[in-house]
Amino acid sequence: AESEGGSWCKRASRFAAKTLSLFDWCDESALSLKRMLLRCLFCPPFLRTAHGRKMLARCFGLDPSFSREMTAVVRNQLLAGRKSLADHYGDILFLAWRNLKEERRQEERQRESGRMALEARCLLVLEGELLPGLVSSCLHAKTPKLSDMLRRLLRSALYQKRTKLVAVEEVITKTHEPLIFRALNAANAEVRRNACCLVTECFPLTHARQQTAGGGQGGSSRxxxxxxxxxxxxxxxxxxxxxxxxxxxxxxxxxxxxxxxxxxxxxxxxxxxxxxxxxxxxxxxxxxxxxxxxxxxxxxxxxxxxxxxxxxxxxxxxxxxxxxxxxxx
Missing domain, CATH: 1.25.40 (Serine Threonine Protein Phosphatase 5, Tetratricopeptide repeat)
Incomplete structure (x- = not known):
């Protein structure tokens, strides 16, 4: 019976993840659903299950504005200081980034071009706003405890995933390099201390080898x-x-x-x-x-x-x- 319940939960979470993309998240009719999903972000039983975290990760690709709301909830919950929350939120952010980053097949791109464009915008928000915002909050945290919690979240989301996915290195450099060197030379000693702690986690920052346009038959070269x-x-x-x-x-x-x-x-x-x-x-x-x-x-x-x-x-x-x-x- 327990295995049947787990199988049902797995099927239900997959169905929910697919169904959520059918809603118009800019319409007022989706407000109640947004509230329920945001409540799931600080529901411990929901966060403890792998299927729950996967479904929440899918929510980061629904709408850019909703992604910002979810990140705001994550920041507020970290103030509670529970270490398990930081680990779960880091896992959710990594899954969200990986889902948005992975390449779709060409036929899926043609069939769901509008959906792919929306996910591309969500990825830009995640890499350009949300992750750098968490890094900045970690560097400028008012208390060492909050800085430790944010570092734990970033460790779970990025630093520990370096061996799993090569593209993580590029994201770490992209989100950290513009901020961390300014913080290391900041006038505030607490900011310099936080930056020093963060350097230990993200070292070494490295640039990925880029593709350059105009080379060879494929139109690009390394x-x-x-x-x-x-x-x-x-x-x-x-x-x-x-x-x-x-x-x-x-x-x-x-x-x-x-x-x-x-x-x-x-x-x-x-x-x-x-x-x-x-x-x-x-x-x-x-x-x-x-x-x-x-x-x-x-x-x-x-x-x-x-x-x-x-x-x-x-x-x-x-x-x-x-x-x-x-x-x-």
């Missing part, structure tokens, strides 16, 4: 390899310079968070970073172990070096750095 490599090298250097500058920040909290963030980045990407930059950042972390302004910064720096001890590639560098830190005992 971006030159050397140009693409140089573009990514410049972006990587920009990220490294920003993190290195945060290690010397005037604010104690920012320096401490920068030491933690740089430690995690070095541990996970030691081989991918230039040796000179790695050496420079490790030396700066070692200098923070003797920070005269704050004991918290010294503790964070020691913890960062301890994190690097677990990295096999960092052993040679640690042999040179640790003797200078032993004087702290």
């Amino acid at each position: 971006q030159p390899l050397e140009e693409w490599k140089q573009l990514n090298q410049n972006l990587l250097a920009k990220q490294i310079d920003a993190m290195a500058s945060l290690l010397m920040d005037d604010c104690v909290e920012v320096r401490g968070q920068a030491a933690t963030s740089v430690g995690f980045v070095l541990k996970g990407h030691w081989d991918a970073l230039p040796a000179a930059d790695v050496k420079n950042m490790v030396n700066k972390i070692a200098e923070l172990c003797h920070d005269s302004c704050s004991s918290a910064v010294r503790c964070k720096a020691v913890e960062a070096l301890g994190c690097l001890l677990d990295c096999a590639h960092a052993q040679d560098a640690m042999r040179k750095v640790l003797p200078a830190v032993l004087g702290l005992r």
Whole structure:
């Protein structure tokens, strides 16, 4: 009986997802249905089921204005501080983006050209407004708790999906690059701290190799390899310079968070970073172990070096750095 109930729920959710696209969401007659769907966004039993999350993800492709309303509900619910909500909302946003992004067959495009145009507008809203808006809210959050919740949502929606879909890298760079570097150089120390935390999650930002028009018989060709490599090298250097500058920040909290963030980045990407930059950042972390302004910064720096001890590639560098830190005992 339980399996029959699950099968019925699956069929019902699929039927609902297909039926919702038949409504005119700009008409006043759809207001009551909109309210019910928005209520589903903060209904825990509905969010806990995979079929419920899939149906809500489909709702992001119904109408651009309705997508904005759903995102507003998501933001308000994150203020409650429940971690499971952030995970569920991140899953919904990823499913919504993937559903809108995936290519349809040519016959479906011809048969549902109007519907495809609407979904294209919804995708533009999702990538151009909603996801960057969540990133901006994370960077400018008034409390560390809210910033943590938004990072958890973005982690579930984007960062953890990098291995599942290559196109996620392009979305992360597109939504983060215009905002995160401004935040890393902001006058507000709390914004710089939030940006430092976010860099740890989204590192490294990389550009996808673009298609250029006018090449070959198909009318398009890929971006030159050397140009693409140089573009990514410049972006990587920009990220490294920003993190290195945060290690010397005037604010104690920012320096401490920068030491933690740089430690995690070095541990996970030691081989991918230039040796000179790695050496420079490790030396700066070692200098923070003797920070005269704050004991918290010294503790964070020691913890960062301890994190690097677990990295096999960092052993040679640690042999040179640790003797200078032993004087702290």
